[in-house]
Amino acid sequence: MEYLLLLIAFLCGFACKFVSLPPLIGYLVAGFILNALGFSSNETLVSIANLGITVMLFTIGLKLNIKDLIKREIWFASIAHSLVWILVCASILFLLSFTTIGYFTELSFAQMALIGFAFSFSSTVCVVKILEESGETRTRHGKVAIGILVMQDIFAVLFLVFATGKVPSVFAIGLFALIPLAPLLKKLLFEAGHGELLPLCGFVFALGGYHLFELVGVKGDLGALIFGILLAGNSKASELSKSLLSFKDIFLIGFFLSIGLTALPDMQMTLIALLLTLIIPIKFILFFSLFTQLRLRARTSYLASLVMSNYSEFGLIVAAVAVSANMISDQWLVIIAMSVAFSFVISSILYKNSHNQYQSFKDALRRYQKTKALPEDEYPSFKHVDVMVIGMGRVGKGAFNALSESLNDAVCGMDADVDKIKKLNESGLNAIVGDGENIDLWENIDISNLKLVLLALPSIEDSSNVTQQLRNANFSGKIAAIARYEDEVKPLLQNGVDEVFNFFTDAGVGFAQESKAILEQQKT
Template sequence: MDFLWIAVAFACGFVARQLGLPPLVGYLLAGFGLNGAGIQPFNGIGELADLGITLMLFTIGLKLNLRELTKLEVWGGATLHGLVWCLLLVAGGLIFIWLMPSLDGHWQQLAAVAFALSFSSTVCVMKILEDSSELKTRHGDLAIGVLVIQDIVAVLFLVAATGKTPSVFALALPLLWFVRPLLKHLLSRCGHGELLVLVGFMIALGGYELFHAVDVKGDLGALIVGMMVAGLPKATELYKSLMSLKDLFLVGFFLNIGFSALPTWDMFGWVVLLLATLPLKFLLFFAIFLLFQLRARTAFLSALALANFSEFGLIVAHQGVDQGWLPESEMVIIALVVAISFVVSSFFYKRAHSIYAQYKHILCRFEHPMAQVKHGYQQPYGAEVLICGMGRVGIGAYHALEQRMHEKVWCVEVDEIRAAQQQQMGYNVVLGDADDIDFWEQLDVSKVRLIMLAIPSIQEMKNIILQLRHTEFHGRIATVARYDDERKELLALGADVVFNYYAEVGAGFAEECAHLLVPPVTVGEVAVQS
């Protein structure tokens, strides 16, 4: 039976990928299909899903910038959106019931549904941002910050709804910060193999169990211990080590959603009605972010990423059924709405950059006049070469070219913290998102002869190449690739050179060592030569 689950999940994920959709869409459909076929879930799927969410929140913490949470647009945007959303849905629901007296309903029921759907899905948003390599972009930081604030509200709701207050020992949780030096030492002694992965599991699950033991949401504990590890020397390596395993466990989460509900035909009218509120959710986030003087692109991409319903809505609906606020049929409807919203969100976000490029002349009309002043771009003055991405490949390329071209080599880095650190080290770095068409349109590239894309995501490099072709840039484009099929895609799209570092690192290694094969020169030979 386990093989059947794996085979069906793979088949649906594979088909979704061939259609240009994220594999998670296929996993969702696989869960509903298996449920509809009457196949019972295998033992442990719930635990597998919970482990995936715990690891996901831990990895979020590893990448989370605490300063983001203190920004007004993050906590203010999350709070204002939740309040306005609930008011609009309750008011709209009351008007709908008044127009159709045959429908049953009251404001408490409407408020419970509105609150359940006010949250955005942490799992879905993280997946689409990861797949697009946009976790550390401005809009990625904003979306994740809003999700964290929503998680905090979720904890407060569970405390109020269940009447289960945290233990008095929860007051000692801030003391965990003093364990950070021990974690640093522990990680540094674990090497680079399976022991590092195992200690990552231990820290993530330890945080979950510790918070759960003092009656605080365990997932919040995984997030917080991840934040404690963030910034340590091994944090980035630990993040990369856990990524594949986390994604594998999350397959169980998406499959499990299909077993949360099996709808009947008479429910689909309500499902369609609730899904019709997704554009409202997007527009509300977009308007609020613009109100906080963010750029139109940042507001658009963040709002589009957050335009889905959260799996937490199922927990709220379950509490509503227990409290008598909602009938059991509402639980099924909300489960189906949440699942379909994942599909819709994944579909549109995959096309987010092309949509923005097509309609930016309209979207930018709503931008606050101060947005460009507050979030403007630096200029790489005198640059003839721009290196996008300052990871190991980008830094290596910078050092090699800077020795010959000096101030004519500049870098573009999307991570604000990393960019600031590299500027302090004396690198010629500008902060910017190379995937942002506004960035290229406002950048002076008249003297730039070569743009090098040292970015791990092929999708992001493809977006950048397309955007460069729509700007005034007439120079050459060089990229990197891991696989030969990726190399062919980039060349077909317009890249002039694609360096396949898996295939060509051997040639570089041989060239670096070639001098070792030259016979040593003796003293007598030196005398003859002179």
């Protein structure tokens, strides 16, 4: 049975990838196919799905700066959006109760508000997966989206406490002792090294946080998130996150399958789920309006709103608790599950081309942004430079440091990660905060003297998007990019990159050249 689950998940995921759709859509479809074939969820699959969510929240915490949550655009937007959305959604359900559709006519206003609350969440799994695949978790809109997701997770925890009547024990106060223990946790992480002990250390922390919080009556997933936050900022946090990436992706397949295996809907349930999916644009409009009113730039507001325009797995958890407490009927759990699945498909498809969408509508969208931007959204300025390196990961930083030795301030580094740029600036290096895929950035800084741009980005999609934005901004210099695999070279060249360096091949050539230089020195 387990092999059949994997086989169908693989085939559906591969089919979606073949038509340029995210594989997660295929996993959702696989769940419904398996359901139709008579399969049902089991304890093993549920455990895998829960493990995937736990590890995912832990890795979110590893990348999270707690200071981001206390920003007004995060906490105020989260609270305001939830309240307005619940009112709007309940009102729509109230209007639908005047129809002859039984599922709506049987609802009380309290139940309508509860369903609106379940739909108020955006999917942590879907949003983080989309942002990671596009390399945008550290961008301004990525941080805004993740910050709001964390706030929504907190709302869900509070609901579960009140709905289930499960009150944290008095020992929950002792959890505050974790704060002074953070240095010890970071020390343990550092001593784990770089091998198989590192991801094992990650699982110990993630699951340890989960069970510790459960032990004192607090939702375990919050514990995994908190443990990740305690380790954030450590030099090994990024490496740990990458070491857990493949594990997390495999476990989350179980989560997507479990949604499809929740129940097999009838035609009327499917139509109602589709109808409720059609109101998602209202969620987008609410987010966009709030973000622009809070002085976020139009592009940040658009991308963050778009990626958040979906329903959430936490909505399913809320609905499941409500069903168990006899607050709503179990049919609504199926309808909400279907709506969540449909919203994943729509969100994944729409965001795939989001940067080009903004390029098309940017003039209309900019009319809604405030004249005075937030301080951290001010466009950077830099001295006259000849070379810019975009992406301050290991490869980009290595290239940047090497070029800085000979070109000094004539080379400039760029990355969306504020912390990375801050460390480079403190070392006296010329680097700026910026998102290379942001056409607004290129239109508001002077690149007329720039001769060469090096793209050291994690995916060819990122490099292709940056290349397109540079060309749209009339950049006439040369663009070079790195590729991890041979089959990535041709697509980059076709998308306008002038020179592509195969990371592994050219690293080997460089190693050989350095070795030959050592031999020559020995001869002399």
